[in-house]
Amino acid sequence: MSTLELSARQTADFELLANGGFKPLEGFQGSADWQAICDSMRLADGSPWPIPVTLATDRGEVGETLSLVGSEGTRLGTITIEEVYERDLQHEAQQVYRTTDGQHPGVAAMLREGSRTIAGPISADALPSHIDAVAPYLLSPADTRAKFAELGWKTVVGFQTRNPIHRAHEYITKAALEIVDGLFIHPIVGETKDDDIPADTRMRCYEVLLERYYPPDRVLLGVNPSAMRYAGPREAIFHALVRKNYGCTHFIVGRDHAGVGSYYGTFDAQVIFDEFEPGELGIEPLKFEHSFWCNITKGMATAKTSPSGPEDRVFLSGTKVREMLGRGERPPEEFSRPEVADVLIEAYTGSGAPA
């Protein structure tokens, strides 16, 4: 049997296919699903699915079974090839990413992979290995569903992130938690952009935050091995469906969810949920505005809950925060918990940076 080495992104997709995170998918998708997804955000059978999960390679022919090896070296299992086809990458880019701009990181990754695509069911013998910082939090959908049941949570809100959690997102997760039984913090630890903060540093940020500022019996931290696509609105749907598979009943959708640069309108990733019938996705989006510390109400708030103008809001740009952290300075306590700031300062200044 020939062996195919997967890219980091393909390896991540294999893991989600294998662990049930991409249910109902059972393998890398063929041309009928690809076409339906691009054109209508649905599988060929009509069920919602916003982003193709495909395996681009110049190897393999119909009828062949290939052995798959992860980018980190694990012998993962096999794919039985049922179809070989060419994807129209310009069409996919325009439909899924709403742009054909090669500077878009999701489009760029797709173009790098190429158009020749093999499709078919996978069989999993093993899951990819992960760095030590992440490994303890590798819960499968079956694991998290069992955990939610054990905790007695009937309603669970999922929170997707690829960043450290500062107070703005702490506020949003807690506002959501107030109306459900539990909170599932589920950061993406698969491939992200080079300027995103690496997973090991982020995990440490989540740990110190949860330890001090959340009640342990209401929050579960798990990791999502998926790669970021930066597909904005379509990825918000994608993220929601994956979290449904992990057992969530609600999903937080913030401003510019899964966006990058200025490819998407601020609320595009919220509005897109209205393209589905109520109940059709099987998970309820909770849509949040940008949040901040408000000096008038002396609390965290959004424009919906605070009468403040910009002058009364504690807001720092990402650039400003990175500069402060790089100088070893904590951002104001209204912006970031000191414990989280310290983890980031260590990472940015290289002084005893986490392993």
Next chain:
Amino acid sequence: MSTLELSARQTADFELLANGGFKPLEGFQGSADWQAICDSMRLADGSPWPIPVTLATDRGEVGETLSLVGSEGTRLGTITIEEVYERDLQHEAQQVYRTTDGQHPGVAAMLREGSRTIAGPISADALPSHIDAVAPYLLSPADTRAKFAELGWKTVVGFQTRNPIHRAHEYITKAALEIVDGLFIHPIVGETKDDDIPADTRMRCYEVLLERYYPPDRVLLGVNPSAMRYAGPREAIFHALVRKNYGCTHFIVGRDHAGVGSYYGTFDAQVIFDEFEPGELGIEPLKFEHSFWCNITKGMATAKTSPSGPEDRVFLSGTKVREMLGRGERPPEEFSRPEVADVLIEAYTGSGAPA
């Protein structure tokens, strides 16, 4: 035509029947509806309805039309009597209030009214008049629905209260507002217990709070002329259905909602919503825990969102707060906004108390 003078509670019920707040009811209820409501929280036709709306009087016979005069003197309209019947007050008390204890204020009011009941459709010529503090906020269900549409609110959360809003409830209303388009603050200004704070003082509290701490374009203040029943769980359903008529899509249900004394379990008024099929009530309950300022997270929170023990929570009993206000002292800013405290101090100390 004979004239029947209504009690304050009956006058309030007439107003809600006339303005559509009690839709689908078109008059005071007959024995078939009364029986079905008591036994199954439903009208005789099966639709959800938790508390009978009845007219107890020793006057009137079947076929007669009575002219109705409100307790405040307004000639309101008429009732055409279709049925005269005796209510089993013990049964109603047990089923609706979960107690036959005559000390329960809702049961006491019912027993005072007596068991002879007339039923039939009403015809409204006028609505009851109200005190000046309340009159500007008398919005009918048609008014509020039009207002919500004008504001572009597709989702609106209703908040019931019979108290001033301190920070605990401010927090809950804002947490709810984060996931909907607008907030409808809808205090009950009909008959309440003697030790509840009078409506005029409360209206002033709401005004100063909204003026300073809420964004004007996200909040509407209206008044609900209904009388409190203190029926706890069943009244929570009642409050939700009435707010659905006013155009709300969501409704806040706190701990011990509409409860009094220790007749109901803390979460009874939340759990009762599970006795209906999802969607059946046509309004979604948002269930909240008791909230407080948390010294650890330095913000408002509940036990669901704060890791604090009691020692880290700013909590004051009602008695303690009343004592402080009576001495002209503001409660801590973490408990009550100073502007609200000042209104209450004026009312409690009689120094320039609101009209």
